[in-house]
Amino acid sequence: MRQAKLAVVKVLVNNAAAMLVKAVPGTGTRRPVSRFTRRLFVLLKKAADLAPSHFYADKNWLQLLEALEKTLVFISEEDGHYAGQLAQAMLLIHDLVEETRREFPPGAEGDVAWLQWAARHEVTKFKSESKM
Numbered sequence: 001m002r003q004a005k006l007a008v009v010k011v012l013v014n015n016a017a018a019m020l021v022k023a024v025p026g027t028g029t030r031r032p033v034s035r036f037t038r039r040l041f042v043l044l045k046k047a048a049d050l051a052p053s054h055f056y057a058d059k060n061w062l063q064l065l066e067a068l069e070k071t072l073v074f075i076s077e078e079d080g081h082y083a084g085q086l087a088q089a090m091l092l093i094h095d096l097v098e099e100t101r102r103e104f105p106p107g108a109e110g111d112v113a114w115l116q117w118a119a120r121h122e123v124t125k126f127k128s129e130s131k132m
Contacts, residue, residue, distance in 0.1 A: 010060070013064065014060045014063070014064070016067070017060070017063045017064045017066075017067035017068075018063060018067075020067035020070065020071050021063060021066050021067045021070065024067070024070040024071050024074050025070075025074060026070060026074075027073055027074050027077045027078075028077070029073060029077065030077060031076055031077060031083050032087075033076050033083050033086050033087040033090065034072075034073045034076045034077050034083070036087075036090060037069065037072050037073050037076065037086065038069065038073055041065055041066075041068070041069035044065055045062065045065060048061060048062060048065070072086060097114075100114070100117075100118070101114050104117070
């Protein structure tokens with residue numbers, strides 16, 4: 001039953017993402033939070049490029065990233081209230097990660113261990129070797 005519910009939710013999300021990619025206009029990034037958002041999604045796409053190709057064969061994850069990026073940047077550029085809420089979310093995420101990351105070793109080894117702990121899923125690589 002859970003798998004069926006997951007399949008339905010994923011179809012809904014993937015359809016919404018496809019519509020958002022087409023409907024949301026591209027925009028520049030005047031606000032710092034919009035630049036942070038764009039940079040975050042660039043990094044997420046680079047991380048996705050490290051995964052084996054069969055992980056994203058249907059391209060749904062990459063399309064979802066594109067839809068979220070376009071939507072968040074557009075809304076934060078057009079509405080100061082949303083920009084503030086997005087900035088607050090980023091700050092809170094930073095605080096939560098910093099708070100829990102202390103339990104893990106420093107450096108890349110601890111990054112992988114933290115990610116596996118947080119996702120409850122085995123991860124071997126998640127960021128590009130090059131400077132992000």
